[in-house]
Amino acid sequence: MKTLITSPRLATVLVTSLLLGGCVGTTPINNAQTGSAIGAVLGGVAGNQFGSGDGKTAMTILGTAMGSYLGSQWGAQLDARDQQNLGQSIYSGRPATWQNPNTGYQYNVNPGQVYRASVNNQSTICRPVTIMGTIDGRNQNIQTQACQDSRGQWQLTR
Secondary structure: OOHHHHHHHHHHHHHHHHHHHOOOOOOOHHHHHHHHHHHHHHHHHHHHHOOOOHHHHHHHHHHHHHHHHHHHHHHOOOHHHHHHHHHHHHHOOEEEEEEEEOOOOOEEEEOOOEEEEEOOOOOEEEEEEEEEEEEEEEEEEEEEEEOOOOOOOOEEEE
């Protein structure tokens, strides 16, 4: 029987793309979804650095799954006050630092310069955003992007 996909890496990339493709829609994604997607990519890249042969493929898959889970947990930790502080920083374009009094988690947000981009086939204003958080004593670093929706509201888009 002939195999259509001969490279385990290609198979892993295709499966991951299909799984993450299910997250794409017309409504803005939430923090847990953003964290999951970013964690999956970073976990897959990290997992690919270990093992050899079929073990490398297994580590890539494991890294993708673990990264997705950990990223979604990190994203879900942003409560309403954190979301408000994050939104104000993105809106103003100024860095912000705060500590959540309920969780003790610390956040550092650094929005970048605005630029014009195409999102969902529409031209809009976006800016890169770096979010550094200290959660349960572990440092998390997320590189993401925020874009204005049709109402001028900033939304995290990836």
